[in-house]
Amino acid sequence: MKINKKRLLPLGVCLFAFAMVALMADKQWSEKQQQIDLITEFYKDHLSRPDQRQASQVPPGSFYSKELEALVDANNQLCYALSRGDDICGYGADGDVFLDAQEVSPSLDFERAGFRAERVGENMVEAVFNVYPDMGAAYERQIRYALVYEDDKGWRVDDMQFAQGRSMREELQQENDAVLARARDLADTAGWVFNYLGNEDMLDRAVRFIDFPVQVCDQYGICAAMKRDDPRLLQALDVLADRNADLTTLPKSGEIQAADGKVVGIGPLDFTFRNRAWWVTKVDLRRL
Structure with missing residues (x-):
C-alpha cells in the first residue's frame, strides 16, 4: 500500500498544533492550580500554629514577592530602630493580618474555618474563611491575593487586598511613613523622654x-562621655527625675524642622537629629 505523503503532511501539522494547544492548556491549568495551592498551603500551616504569626515572621522568600518582602523588612527595621515610645509598632502587631482579625475562635483550625480559595481574576486568588464559625456569616473574611511570578521562586504574593479597599502594600507604606514622621518630630520625642523622666x-x-556615648555634665561642670551601662548615667537621670520638668517649654508638633546634625536644647537636655531621628546627645545638670 502506498502512503500519500501529501496527505500526511497536513495531518502531521494538525496533530502537532493540537498537541501544542493541549500542552498550553495543561500549562495554564497547572499555573492556576499552583496559585491556589500557594494560598491554600499557607493557610493550612497558618491555622495549625498555636501562636499568632506576624507579617514579619513569615520565612524569607517563601511567600512574599521581593518587593513586598522589602516593605515588610523595612517596617520591621524601622520599628526596631525608631519606634522608641510605648506605641504599638509593626504591621499587624495588634492582630492577625492573615485572618484580618484581632481575635479569633480559640478552637479555630483549617477545617472549622471552612477555608476555600479560588481564582477571581488574572493572577488573583481570593481566600474565604470564618474566624468565628459558631457565630455565623458576620465573621466571614474575604482576602484577595495579588500574585506575581518570580523566576527563581515561582508564584509569590505581591499584595493583599482586604475589605473596604484596604491594601497591605498601602498600609505598610503608610505605617513606615508614620514611624519616620514621628521620629522627625521633636515634640513627639521630647514628650516621651520627659514623660519617662517624670517617673522613676x-x-x-x-x-x-x-x-551613646552621651555627654553628661554634673552640677559642677565636670563632663564625661558615658556608655549605656555607666552607673553615673543612671544617677544623672535620677536627678532629673527628682526635678519635675516644665513641660510648657516643650516645642509644639512641627515647630522645629529636622535637619541632619541640628541640635536643640530643651531644659537640661540636648537633642540632635541624626540617623533619621531626634536623639538625646547631652545631659547637662547645670541647666536645671
Whole structure:
C-alpha cells in the first residue's frame, strides 16, 4: 500500500498544533492550580500554629514577592530602630493580618474555618474563611491575593487586598511613613523622654532615646562621655527625675524642622537629629 505523503503532511501539522494547544492548556491549568495551592498551603500551616504569626515572621522568600518582602523588612527595621515610645509598632502587631482579625475562635483550625480559595481574576486568588464559625456569616473574611511570578521562586504574593479597599502594600507604606514622621518630630520625642523622666520607674525607657556615648555634665561642670551601662548615667537621670520638668517649654508638633546634625536644647537636655531621628546627645545638670 502506498502512503500519500501529501496527505500526511497536513495531518502531521494538525496533530502537532493540537498537541501544542493541549500542552498550553495543561500549562495554564497547572499555573492556576499552583496559585491556589500557594494560598491554600499557607493557610493550612497558618491555622495549625498555636501562636499568632506576624507579617514579619513569615520565612524569607517563601511567600512574599521581593518587593513586598522589602516593605515588610523595612517596617520591621524601622520599628526596631525608631519606634522608641510605648506605641504599638509593626504591621499587624495588634492582630492577625492573615485572618484580618484581632481575635479569633480559640478552637479555630483549617477545617472549622471552612477555608476555600479560588481564582477571581488574572493572577488573583481570593481566600474565604470564618474566624468565628459558631457565630455565623458576620465573621466571614474575604482576602484577595495579588500574585506575581518570580523566576527563581515561582508564584509569590505581591499584595493583599482586604475589605473596604484596604491594601497591605498601602498600609505598610503608610505605617513606615508614620514611624519616620514621628521620629522627625521633636515634640513627639521630647514628650516621651520627659514623660519617662517624670517617673522613676520608667527611667530605663528614657534610655531608648539616648544616642551613646552621651555627654553628661554634673552640677559642677565636670563632663564625661558615658556608655549605656555607666552607673553615673543612671544617677544623672535620677536627678532629673527628682526635678519635675516644665513641660510648657516643650516645642509644639512641627515647630522645629529636622535637619541632619541640628541640635536643640530643651531644659537640661540636648537633642540632635541624626540617623533619621531626634536623639538625646547631652545631659547637662547645670541647666536645671
